[in-house]
Amino acid sequence: MEKQLTGTLALAVFAAVLGSLQYGYGLGVINAPQKVIQTYYARSLGYEFKPQDDEDTNLTTMQPEPDSIPAALTMYWSLSVAMFSVGGIISSFMVGFVADFRGRIKGMLVLNVLAVVASVLMGLAKMGSPHIMVITGRALMGFYCGLSSGLVPMYIGEIAPVKYRGALGALHQLAIVIGILISQVLGLDFLLGNEDMWHLLLGLSGVIAVLQSLLLPLCPESPRYLYIKLGKKEEACKSLKRFKGEYDTSKDIAEMQAEKEEAMKEAKVSLLRLVRSSVYRQQLFVALMMHLSQQFSGINAIFYYSTAIFHKAGVAQPVYATIGVGAVNTVFTLVSVILVDRAGRRTLMLIGLGGMCLCAVGMTVGLVYLSTYSWMSYVSMSAIFLFVIFFEIGPGPIPWFIVAELFSQGPRPAAIALAGFCNWTSNFVIGMFFPYVEAYCGQYVFIIFVVLLFGFTLFTCLRVPETKGKTFEEIAALFQKKTAPRPIVEAEMEQLKGATEA
Numbered sequence: 001m002e003k004q005l006t007g008t009l010a011l012a013v014f015a016a017v018l019g020s021l022q023y024g025y026g027l028g029v030i031n032a033p034q035k036v037i038q039t040y041y042a043r044s045l046g047y048e049f050k051p052q053d054d055e056d057t058n059l060t061t062m063q064p065e066p067d068s069i070p071a072a073l074t075m076y077w078s079l080s081v082a083m084f085s086v087g088g089i090i091s092s093f094m095v096g097f098v099a100d101f102r103g104r105i106k107g108m109l110v111l112n113v114l115a116v117v118a119s120v121l122m123g124l125a126k127m128g129s130p131h132i133m134v135i136t137g138r139a140l141m142g143f144y145c146g147l148s149s150g151l152v153p154m155y156i157g158e159i160a161p162v163k164y165r166g167a168l169g170a171l172h173q174l175a176i177v178i179g180i181l182i183s184q185v186l187g188l189d190f191l192l193g194n195e196d197m198w199h200l201l202l203g204l205s206g207v208i209a210v211l212q213s214l215l216l217p218l219c220p221e222s223p224r225y226l227y228i229k230l231g232k233k234e235e236a237c238k239s240l241k242r243f244k245g246e247y248d249t250s251k252d253i254a255e256m257q258a259e260k261e262e263a264m265k266e267a268k269v270s271l272l273r274l275v276r277s278s279v280y281r282q283q284l285f286v287a288l289m290m291h292l293s294q295q296f297s298g299i300n301a302i303f304y305y306s307t308a309i310f311h312k313a314g315v316a317q318p319v320y321a322t323i324g325v326g327a328v329n330t331v332f333t334l335v336s337v338i339l340v341d342r343a344g345r346r347t348l349m350l351i352g353l354g355g356m357c358l359c360a361v362g363m364t365v366g367l368v369y370l371s372t373y374s375w376m377s378y379v380s381m382s383a384i385f386l387f388v389i390f391f392e393i394g395p396g397p398i399p400w401f402i403v404a405e406l407f408s409q410g411p412r413p414a415a416i417a418l419a420g421f422c423n424w425t426s427n428f429v430i431g432m433f434f435p436y437v438e439a440y441c442g443q444y445v446f447i448i449f450v451v452l453l454f455g456f457t458l459f460t461c462l463r464v465p466e467t468k469g470k471t472f473e474e475i476a477a478l479f480q481k482k483t484a485p486r487p488i489v490e491a492e493m494e495q496l497k498g499a500t501e502a
Helices: 007-028 034-045 071-092 095-101 104-123 130-159 162-186 198-203 205-218 223-229 233-244 250-266 271-276 281-295 299-312 318-343 345-368 376-393 398-406 412-444 446-463 472-482 488-501
Strands: none
Touching: 007 104, 007 130, 007 162, 007 205, 007 233, 034 071, 034 130, 034 198, 071 130, 071 412, 095 104, 095 130, 095 223, 095 412, 104 130, 104 198, 104 205, 130 162, 130 198, 130 223, 130 398, 130 412, 162 318, 162 398, 198 205, 223 233, 223 250, 233 250, 250 472, 271 412, 281 299, 281 345, 281 398, 281 412, 281 446, 281 472, 299 318, 299 376, 299 412, 318 345, 318 376, 345 376, 345 398, 345 412, 345 446, 398 412, 398 472, 412 446
């Protein structure tokens, strides 16, 4: 009898999302010790620099540096933050190649070499030129995370039972926010976010990489990769039984056979063919818009404002309030894990985006009247927490795993790579240009996100199908219906023609 959840499946998912945990840790770890690291950079470069004694902050902001800080120091710090995203942008294009070259498991194993090297460079930063070693380490870690953020959802999406695919897929985002929260807590001054221990804080993610390297060899390879990509039926059956227990695998094999036949018709789908082909245009448009809605929702801008708002509200230690936001982030990602296979992806995206739109209105009202009514700061604080809650209910976790659901085996690696590139690039754009937009718009800056969120909500309502409980073939059929009246055979012939021309 088929078991939906087994110990082997739990181990495989846990081992995979350790890569997501590293991603979250890498995102958050640079924020808390900002002033400490800047001070150390200044000393190594021969500058006299002392951090300002304003409120403690747990976030790296792009605010203009004081005139007393040398331009070179500002440049090195900006590179220390930005190279993480640059590394992710570059490597996101390689997800498909790494996933198909030697498989999902071996791909994740090899990537850990990058993570360990990056951690060693940052952990030993005090022994050399700290700015060079940290920047190099952050670039390598970003390169690792760009690949990992594609491989992890792909592997989980392929091994998860249909009934639990959404919940298991959402664990990727849950691990990310847990990683951010861990980095925020460890980054407190009395723990590792001080002058003596900051380098260990940056290098600690290497421990996660070592743990994952020990666990991954115990996990089966993706049955879909073994059967559809390599044609190894017996190994695919063994893998299915390890994941689900002893049962008749004929139904799963038949489904994969159908998908394999479709993949053979599709030939090899490269990034360029994926973009140019009308067969996948609807799925690709939805996938990219889902990732754009995640990054351009304003979530990073909310975090940018949170510490200042908490300070104005009279919070003595804004850093602890920010950690509170991180804790809420984690709790409601867990709620999303529980709800996603019950309420459905589309429903949660609509609730999340719509709720965030209303919260952005509340943020705008709170910021505009903050100087007039002191109690407006509490309106803004409430809007921040509710904004984060709505984000983690839908737009946070769902875009990561829904891409794997929207595409069949042939175009899936290329689609995940392109969606990852879109996500990382959007993240970088927000980080680089939001401070300039905020300086121009002032307290009305969140009106931009109100408009964007309303647009994303409308798009989700009109164009995003529900994928809950559906097989990959059933999901593909939803989009084939939308491209009617053009016959499917005609579309397939176009693909075959494109393959022969290539």
